[in-house]
Amino acid sequence: MIAVARGDRTFAGLSITPRRVLLVDMENTEADLADRFKALGITPANAAYLSELIPIHLPPLAPLDTAMGGMELGVILDAYDMQAGDVVVLDSLQRVINGVENDSDTMRAYYRHTGLMLKRRRVTVVRTDNTGKDTDKGARGTSGKRDDVDVELILTADAEKPGQMYLKPGKVRLPGIARLTMQRDTDDDGLLTYSTSGDPFRVQVTDALTLLDALDVPTSMGLNLAFDTIKNAGHKVTREALRAAVKERRIAPDLLCRTLRHSNSADEPQSAVPKASAQRPHSSPETPDLSVKRRAKDDGTATAQSEAPVSAGGVPLSSLSKPGSTDR
DSSP, X not given: OHHHHHXXXXXXXXXXXXXXXXXXXXXXXXXXXXXXXXXXXXXXXXXXXGTTEEEEESOOOOOTTSHHHHHHHHHHHHHTTOXXXXXXXXXXXXXXXXXXXXXXXXXXXXXXXXXXXXXXHTOEEEEOOOBOSSGGGOBSSOGXXXXXXXXXXXXXXXXXXXXXXXXXXXXXXXXXXXOEEXXXXXXXXXXXXXXXXXXXXXXXXXXXXXXXXXXXXXXTOOHHHHHHHXXXXXXXXXXXXXXXXXXXXXXXXXXXXXXXXXXHHHTSOOOSSOOOOSSSOOOOTTOTTOOOOOOOOTTSSOOOOOOSSOOTTOOOGGGSOOOSOOOO
């Protein structure tokens, strides 16, 4: 989440696409968030790089399986100009719904009031959840939780190898989603680090990327021609690893351009009061304690400050207008 919002090109050796991220956090206290951000290397000095992260901390948001909840979340998305491809994180699903977790009607109501709205906006939605006793069955509760998802990923920890985690696909509608082994460590400065260097498939992809670069294979070259080029040069690579490598190289130039633009803007002096953007309003990087300070433009559009219980960049939901009828 942080790497995506910060504009990083990679995370743990995986290529990622920078996007704006809206975090609806219904789980953590401010102290929890502060500790986790600090462990990931976020400080007041570099917080400006997180201008695309909008954390909404413990908001008084109506349940998202009701019409009121869907409306309120839609207002938030509009307020922060969340666009197609941007990321909405709901942490966690059980905290943003009101219905019984084991009842499929709860998820049908969520989809009708909120899920369908998010799909129409074409945003990427990440819903965190808990597994049951049998992790192979995925999220606990009704199987209806899986009905509207494109990718279900199940994260488990290795009981015998500290820091080693496995990310296993559950229900998958998209191609190219493979099992992943990840290692979490703490460096000499006490910061968390993540790596996939121990994952056999990622090693093959890295080797394929190295070969493609060494042979000056154009990023526009397709899988079959790239495979023949490597083979004719006397090297071996699996098609699965090469397919992943070709895909990563194709998005790399665009990621680099966006990263450079992000870095240049981040190097500019930061004012004490950040300027609001008419197109893409940003949360303030000057509030590491996650207090709210909304500021609008000088053109008369909603100038306000709020001490509502939401975080930096968060919309004070208490100020949202509510219709007369609701199924809340």
